[in-house]
Amino acid sequence: MNHRQEKFVRFQDWNSERSSDRNFPYNDRARWRKVGMISNELHKVLECGSRRIKSILQALNSCLSCLLARSLGSEKKMLDPQGPFLQKWNKIFVLSCVIAVSLDPLFFYIPVIDNDNKCLHLDRKMEVTASVLRSITDIFYLLHIVLQFRTGFIAPSSRVFGRGVLIEDAWEIAKRYLSSYFLIDILAVLPLPQVVILVVIPRLRGARSLNTKNLLKFVVFFQYIPRLLRVYPLYKEVTRTSGILTETAWAGAAFNLFLYMLASHVLGAFWYLFSIERESTCWQRACGNSSACHHASLYCDDDHTGFKTLLNSSCPIETPNATVFDFGIFHDALQSGVVESMDFPQKFFYCFWWGLQNLSSLGQNLQTSTYVWEICFAVFISIAGLVLFSFLIGNMQTYLQSTTIRLEEMRVKRRDAEQWMSHRLLPEHLRERIRRYEQYKWQETRGVDEENLIHNLPKDLRRDIKRHLCLALLMRVPMFEKMDEQLLDALCDRLRPVLYTENSFIVREGDPVDEMLFIMRGKLLTVTTNGGRTGFFNADYLKAGDFCGEELLTWALDPHLSNNLPISTRTVQALSEVEAFALVADDLKFVASQFRRLHSKQLRHTFRFYSQQWRTWAACFIQAAWRRHCRKKLEESLREEENRLQDALARGSGSSPSLGATIYASRFAANALRALRRNTSKKARMADRISPILLQKPAEPDFTAEDK
Structure with a gap:
């Protein structure tokens, strides 16, 4: 079936007919008449196609304008150029433009050489694929053109103060767009490659197909320029409004690497097309030197009769001969069979x-070779490679510097610290602790001054960040569970991060307490000896969610507080690397004075329950009460024994005492005497021990004066 056969067309240069007058039996007038007919037919086809495209664009413009007008409600509701919708659309459109630039070179892969018949034909499957993909990307261009007529702009004269005034007048918007990028967008969206491939080339037969090669090449290249010109301003606009793409160094390096790969793809496609063109030129020259060969026979069609022997000898591929025809840089494509x-x-x-x-x-x-356009193509490759490679290496270097600048700062600080420690002759164990602290601080913060960074932000943003970082930690502290949101915000805003290395002492017993710590990660040991008195030792472990330095909270809640900081009753030591948030004395005093809800009775009871100081005092108080109970119980048992003995003696006073009573009395006397001696010595020893065991009750704020 003829309709299933592929359509074969032979490409040839426009100027190839100058040396082929003897191959055609027509005179000059006939040839010029034929050229005029071809030109008229091309003009009619292009005019018809342009009218159809114009009608389609007008229909799409009117339909989309109506839809946008209905959705927006009125003329006053224009799209904000910095709104979220247009920011997302600009990102999508930039991506579609990049994809379109990558798809256009696919049209160059449509021509294919038939080596068996020594003719050219078109890949029908590639025609359809490239045309469909190109049409899909054109839809995004059409939508972008329509949206440009509905997008307001900031008047330059109104940018003196603030953001500026948004112009929403439809006529001003249209006039501004028509005078800027409208022409470039129209040139980029015209479906010229589809028209040439699907409409023009199938209508050209025989010798008239000589024009199709240059037509395809120049049409695709002509539209490639406005598409490239449109990508850069869109990219700058997206970067300015949303701050993405290459605002980071790695994104810039990735973007330039993509440009490098895209340029390789485009150059490869041009190399493929130019290779076919050079072989076609060789065929035309060989036919021009032979009276038996006709140019029309170089195109694969139903009436094709090849001249394989002539073309193989005149255009050698397997055994290249530069004296016959030099293919230059295109010989590799022809010899590999890729064409x-x-x-x-x-x-x-x-x-x-x-x-x-x-x-x-x-x-x-x-x-x-000595072919001028081939040399120009090689020069362009060298210049493009130099420029793109410079951009790529520059952005890669910027990315590497941005990732290593913090490391270099850390090395400088470490070297300065080593020199200072050597100058001060610090012992090795102190040097090791300093090194561990610097290393742990780097691992946690990566050299970023987190406190200074947050401090420079606006107040509301700083509050939200502090809530994100500290609120969950504060809520894990039982005494803060029932606080209201305003009080928690005040606490979060004044918390600052601190780091402690392993075996470091956070506070020692007897030292002033200047901050309250809320542990976020790590394990600590808290120890008290009740002021170093002999015979007393109490230890406990603190973990994530616990706190220490509660003496400071009691001091801050006292309405009659003094300027002297409270004394720590415990020694707190880090058993591992500890990450916590600290609340210093001045900040805690400010929060306590501003928010009197801290003085609630329920909060005070919760504080007593979870405070290590109150827990230790309660344990000592219970132990002392238990000892008093045991001593009282012993005294009562001795008193009962004594009463029982006295009753027995009273009953036996009227008669002579029996042998059993005498023995019982002697045993009781011995036991009582032994117990009396033991209790006397124990009381003497306990008198020295009970006083240190009984801790002094922790100070509790008195709010009676405040209530009055």
Whole structure:
């Protein structure tokens, strides 16, 4: 069936007919008449296509304008250029533009050489695929054009103070867009490659197909320029409004690497098309030198009769001969057979690798012929490779510097610390503690001054960040569970992060308490000896969610507080690396004075229950009460025994005492005497021990004066 056969067309240069007058039996007038007919037909086709495109654009514009008008409600509701919708759309459109720039070179892979018949034909499957993909990207251009007529702008004269005034007048918006990027957008969206591939080329037959090669090449290249020109301002606009893409160094490096790969893809596609063009030029020259060969026979069609022997000898590929015809840098494509393959992935990746290889080597390995345009193409490869490689290396260097600058600062600080420790002759154990602290601080903060960074932010933003960092930690502290949100915000705003290394002492017993710690991570040991008195020792462990330095809270809650800081009753030592938040004395006093809800009775009871100081005092108080109970119970038992003995003696006073009574009395007397001696010595020893065991009751604020 004829309709299933592929359409074969032979490409040829416009100027190739100058040396082929003898191949055509027509005179000059007939040839010029034929050229005029071709030009008229092309003009009619392009005019018809432009009218159709114009009608489609007008219909789409009117439909989308109506939809936008209905959705927005009135003319006053124009789109804000800095609104979330347009920011998302600009990102999508930039991505679609980059994809469109990557898809346009696919049209260059449509021509294929039939080596068996020595003719050219078109890959029908590639035609449809490239046209469909190009049409999909054109839809985004159409939507962008419509949205530009509905997007307001900030008047330059109103940017003196503040954000500026948003212009929402439809006529001003249209006038501004028509005078800026409207022409570029229209040139970029015209479906010229689809029209040439699907409409123009199928209508050209025989010798008239000589024009299709240059037509395809120049149409795609003509539209490639406005598409490239549109990407850069859009990229700058997206970066300015939303601050993405290359605001970070790694994104800039990735973007330039993508440009490098895209340039390799484009150069590979041009190399493929130019290789076919050079072989086509060789065929035309060979036919021009032979009276039996006709140019029309170089195109694969139903009436094709090849001249394989003539073309193989005049255009040698397997055994290249520069004296016959020098293919230059295109010989590799012809010899590898990539221009003959219908397997698109195979020829795509081969051409991409050729472009990447020569772009990276700046075209140093290219052996060109004396053909001028081939030399220009090689020069362009060298310049493009130099520019893109410089951008790529520059951004990579910026990225590496941004990641290593903190490390370099840490090395400088560590070197300065080592020199200072050597100058001061610090012992090795102190040096090791300093090194551990610096290393742990780097691991936790990566060299970022977190406190200074948060302090420079606005108050509401600083409050939200502090809530994110500290609120969950404060809520794990039982005494803060029932506080209201305003009080928790005040506490969070004044917390600052602190780090402690292993075996470091946070506070020692007897030292002034200047901060209250809320532990976020790590394990601590808290010990008290009741002022160093002999015979008393109490220890406990603190973990994430606990706190220490509660003496400071009692001091801050006291309405009659003094300027002297409270004395620590415990020694707190870090058993591992500890990360916590600290609340200093002045900040805690400010919070307590501003928010009297801290003085509630329920909060005071909760504080007593979870305070280590109150827990220790309660344990000592219970122990002392238990000892009093045991001593009282012993005294009562002795008193009962004594009463029982006296009763027995009273009953036996009227008669002579029996032998059993005498023995019982003697045993009781001995036991009582022994117990009396033991109790006397124990009381003497306990008199020295009970006083240190009984801790002094922790100070409790008196709010009676406040209540009055």
